[in-house]
Amino acid sequence: MRVLIVNAGSSSLKLRVLDADDRVSGSADLPAPRGHADESAAGPALTSFGPVDAVGHRIVHGGQLYSAPVLVDASVRARLQALTDLAPLHQPKSLAALDIVSAALPGVPAVACFDTAFHASIPPEAATYALPAEWRERWDLRKYGFHGLSHAYASRRAAELLGRPIEDLRIVTCHLGAGASLAAVRAGHSVDTTMGFTPLDGLVMATRSGSVDPGLVLWLEEHVGLPPAELAAALEHRSGLLGLTGTADMRAILGRVESGDEAATIALGVYVHRLRGDIARMAAAMGGVDVLVFTGGVGENSPDIRERAADGLAFLGVAIDRDADRGTTGDRVVSPPGSAVSSLVVAAREDLQIAHEVRTLLGAA
Numbered sequence: 001m002r003v004l005i006v007n008a009g010s011s012s013l014k015l016r017v018l019d020a021d022d023r024v025s026g027s028a029d030l031p032a033p034r035g036h037a038d039e040s041a042a043g044p045a046l047t048s049f050g051p052v053d054a055v056g057h058r059i060v061h062g063g064q065l066y067s068a069p070v071l072v073d074a075s076v077r078a079r080l081q082a083l084t085d086l087a088p089l090h091q092p093k094s095l096a097a098l099d100i101v102s103a104a105l106p107g108v109p110a111v112a113c114f115d116t117a118f119h120a121s122i123p124p125e126a127a128t129y130a131l132p133a134e135w136r137e138r139w140d141l142r143k144y145g146f147h148g149l150s151h152a153y154a155s156r157r158a159a160e161l162l163g164r165p166i167e168d169l170r171i172v173t174c175h176l177g178a179g180a181s182l183a184a185v186r187a188g189h190s191v192d193t194t195m196g197f198t199p200l201d202g203l204v205m206a207t208r209s210g211s212v213d214p215g216l217v218l219w220l221e222e223h224v225g226l227p228p229a230e231l232a233a234a235l236e237h238r239s240g241l242l243g244l245t246g247t248a249d250m251r252a253i254l255g256r257v258e259s260g261d262e263a264a265t266i267a268l269g270v271y272v273h274r275l276r277g278d279i280a281r282m283a284a285a286m287g288g289v290d291v292l293v294f295t296g297g298v299g300e301n302s303p304d305i306r307e308r309a310a311d312g313l314a315f316l317g318v319a320i321d322r323d324a325d326r327g328t329t330g331d332r333v334v335s336p337p338g339s340a341v342s343s344l345v346v347a348a349r350e351d352l353q354i355a356h357e358v359r360t361l362l363g364a365a
Helices: 039-048 074-082 091-104 117-121 133-139 148-162 214-224 228-237 240-245 250-258 262-286 296-301 303-311 322-327 350-361
Strands: 003-008 012-018 024-031 054-059 110-114 170-176 180-186 189-193 291-295 342-345
Touching (some): 054 350, 091 110, 110 350, 148 180, 170 262, 170 296, 189 262, 214 228, 240 262, 250 262, 262 303, 291 296, 296 303, 303 322, 303 342
Parallel strands (some): 003 054, 054 110, 170 291, 291 342
Antiparallel strands (some): 003 012, 170 180, 180 189
16 A cells, blocks of 8 residues: 655645555655645645555644544544644644645545544543643643654554564653653553643753743743743743753754853753653653663754763663664664663654554555
């Protein structure tokens, strides 16, 4: 089955065709200013790929309606639109891409694959906020989690690399990129994650704050007079590493740390402190950890971050073999032989996870 993968980002529409052997047989990255691609540009790109058997769309939010991939029809499309308030920055881009591709490929099955779905298995004690019951019930307030497609693939790939059944493993997956989150994956199912009701929660990220005291945000609104829109923009786009150092580029920050820059040194310390603490928290949710996986742009490409994280996690049995970590590339084990915890680097491949989910749903896996 040839599957077209559609991934709508903030400034581009990424299209990939995977053949029956999961090889990329066609690709295009189309400009999408403000998250909306030009339909006239998408048509020729889609035609150039040749026939496809199905389309898999990355959709950020499935709410509590969708805990698994779903074949898109008019009623599903309407329900996805109704979830826009839960992901106002991401859902409209995904739905615009869905409409463009569906119009260009009428009759080709379209499957929605959700970033939130993998975390639908999180138990109530991890998913429930200590808020008034009437709030939680009226507005579906709970931990949803995100990056689920990446966490699902990274955990499956780690078990494959180790040659062990995923059902036997407790895995902490670290998706570290511009957005960053962790997941506790026990027996192939997510039991906790660091992002919450929104993608703002959890780790320090490139421009997002990660977890902050909600009282601090209320104080800024009440005592400084910052309106909600300004607070939201600052927490989403002007915080994180950018707010701490003036740059969101981890490579630049590491270079400044080497030259003794104080702000960069503090920022790196904040980033690693939160990362270590949340890895330990994910391990606690599973009663321990057998595998630690690094993925995403920073997770895959920064041995400094991997090694700094591991340095504070020796009490869990985490260790990094510097020669293996720095001397090889690709998906690999980077822990010393015999380590209590196997540490791995895995390339982020949401496209492979989407293709897997599409084939499973359509009975072609």
